[in-house]
Amino acid sequence: MIKPDDLKKGAELPAFRKTLDRASIDLYARASGDLNPIHVDEEFARQTRFGGIIAHGMLVLSCIGQMLTAAFGSAWFDRSELYIRFKAPARPGDTLSANGIIRDIRHNDEGIEVVCSISCRNQKGEPVIIGEAKVKIRA
Amino acid sequence: MPIDGEPGIPYTDLKEGFALPTATFRLEASAVADYLKAVGDDGRAYGDLVPPLAVAAFALKALSSSVVMLPGLVYTEAKIELSGVARVGDTIKCFGKVSRKVKWDDFTLLTLAFSIQKQSGETIMKGGTGLILPTSGL
Numbered sequence: 001m002i003k004p005d006d007l008k009k010g011a012e013l014p015a016f017r018k019t020l021d022r023a024s025i026d027l028y029a030r031a032s033g034d035l036n037p038i039h040v041d042e043e044f045a046r047q048t049r050f051g052g053i054i055a056h057g058m059l060v061l062s063c064i065g066q067m068l069t070a071a072f073g074s075a076w077f078d079r080s081e082l083y084i085r086f087k088a089p090a091r092p093g094d095t096l097s098a099n100g101i102i103r104d105i106r107h108n109d110e111g112i113e114v115v116c117s118i119s120c121r122n123q124k125g126e127p128v129i130i131g132e133a134k135v136k137i138r139a
Numbered sequence: 140m141p142i143d144g145e146p147g148i149p150y151t152d153l154k155e156g157f158a159l160p161t162a163t164f165r166l167e168a169s170a171v172a173d174y175l176k177a178v179g180d181d182g183r184a185y186g187d188l189v190p191p192l193a194v195a196a197f198a199l200k201a202l203s204s205s206v207v208m209l210p211g212l213v214y215t216e217a218k219i220e221l222s223g224v225a226r227v228g229d230t231i232k233c234f235g236k237v238s239r240k241v242k243w244d245d246f247t248l249l250t251l252a253f254s255i256q257k258q259s260g261e262t263i264m265k266g267g268t269g270l271i272l273p274t275s276g277l
Contacts, residue, residue, distance in 0.1 A: 018179055031173040033200040037210045048211055048273070057214035058196045062178040065192040069184055077191050077224045085216045 001073050007114060013100035016067035020055050022092045028059040054089035060096060060128055063120050067098040068133060072114075076135045084118070084131030095123040100133065111138040147207040150272060153249065159235035162201035168227045170197070189225045194264060198255050202235040208272060215248070215269035223263035230258040238267060247272045 002013065029040050034056055037044040045053040061084065068076045090096060097120065104115040113136045120129040166189050174193045175182040195217075225231065232255070239250035249272060254265040 024177065024179065027173075027177040031170070031177040032196045033204075034196075036208075036212060038213065044210065054213075057217075058192065058199070059178060061217070062180070062190075062192050065190055066178070066180055069190070074185055074188050074224075076221075077188060078221055080191075080221045082217070082219045082221075084218075086214050089213070 002071050007105055009102055011102045013067060013071040016063055016098040018063050019095045020090055020092055025055050028056055050089055054091055057086050060090045060120055063096050063098040064118055072135050075137050079136040081134040084129050087127045087130055090128050097121050147205055149207050153237045155237055155240050157237040159202050160205045162233040164201050164231055166225055166227055166229045171227055187227045191221050194225050195219060198233040202233050212270050212272045215271055217268045219266040221264055223261050225257055225263055232256045247274050
C-alpha cells in the first residue's frame, strides 16, 4: 500500500500487470455468468468486427481494481468513484498493465480524497481502458 | 444473460425509462472464490469483504438476465460510485433502468443506470454502464 507520506500529486500508483489467455477468459465467463459468444465462441467472434475472441470488459477492469487495492487496500471499496471508458478490446495473449497517477489530493473533515488518472494498456502501450478514480480515505 | 432465442424481454422492447426487473442474489463464498480465481486475485487482502467489481459483475449479470440481448454486445463505459461494502453472505438487491437508448443503422447504444443495496436496505453502489448492441451485421 502507498504510505501516507507518499500521497503526492504526480505520484504513480504501483502498476498491476496481467497476461490474458483463453483459459482465464473462459474462467471469467463461467464465474461471471457472461457467456456472450464474443468472449467464448471463436467461430462467432471471428465473424465480428473484432476478428476473434475478446476479453470481457469487466475482466479487464478487474486489473484496475487490483491496482487500486494494491495502492489503497480495501479502503477503496467504500466511498470511492470510478469512471472509465473502454477504448479498445483486449485479446488472448495480451499483457495488460494497469497504471494510475495521483492528480489531486483534497482534504476535508472526513479525511482525504485522492484523485487519480487511471489506465489499462496492452503490451503495445495502446489504451484499453482510460478513466479516473476518486478514493476517499478516512482521517 | 439470455441470448436470442431464450425466454426474456427482447432488447427491442427496452425504452428510455424502462425499469428492469429487480434482481436479488446472495454473495456465496463459492461464487466469490470463482470470481477471484478467474481474475487472478488471491483475495488475501479482503477477508470476507467482496471486491466491488465482483459485486458489479454479479449485479450486471443478474439485471441483464431478464433481457434477451443480441450476441456480440460490448461495453463502452462505466461509472461506479461506492458507498458501502459487501461481504460474503450478504443478500444483494439490484435495480436497473434504461437511461438512454439511441439507434443507428447497424447498432443500438444503451445506457443502463443501476443501484445496488444489501439486505439492510443500505445502498452500497450505484452507477451506469454503456453498451453497444450490434443490430445488423457484426
